[in-house]
Amino acid sequence: MSLFSRLFGKQAAVAYKTWHTGSGAATCQACKDLDGTCWLPGNSFKGPPLREGCSCPGGCTCRVLVVRQDEAWGPGNAEWIEKRGGLVSGEQMDKFLSS
Numbered sequence: 478m479s480l481f482s483r484l485f486g487k488q489a490a491v492a493y494k495t496w497h498t499g500s501g502a503a504t505c506q507a508c509k510d511l512d513g514t515c516w517l518p519g520n521s522f523k524g525p526p527l528r529e530g531c532s533c534p535g536g537c538t539c540r541v542l543v544v545r546q547d548e549a550w551g552p553g554n555a556e557w558i559e560k561r562g563g564l565v566s567g568e569q570m571d572k573f574l575s576s
């Protein structure tokens with residue numbers, strides 16, 4: 478985000494969101510499995526923190542990364558996610574991005 482948009486609150490719409498797990502060996506498998514999951518803002522998928530099934534010591538530290546429409550690959554990726562029902566796994570996304 479540029480300083481300009483931060484100051485004036487002019488932000489492009491959210492294209493999609495990505496699950497980003499906390500780093501380190503303490504991250505539990507349930508959280509790791511969700512790393513890279515991408516979903517559209519309108520999807521009913523609930524982002525982090527993971528409450529059910531998380532066994533990270535101290536609780537889930539996963540975060541949401543937001544990709545906006547004005548980011549070069551935002552709109553195209555969002556379109557691809559939408560075609561797959563608005564929610565894709567990190568594995569699917571990795572394949573897409575490397576294809």
Ligand SMILES: [Zn+2]
Nearest residue numbers: 505508531533
């Ligand atoms: Zn966890």
Ligand SMILES: [Zn+2]
Nearest residue numbers: 508537538539
């Ligand atoms: Zn987590």
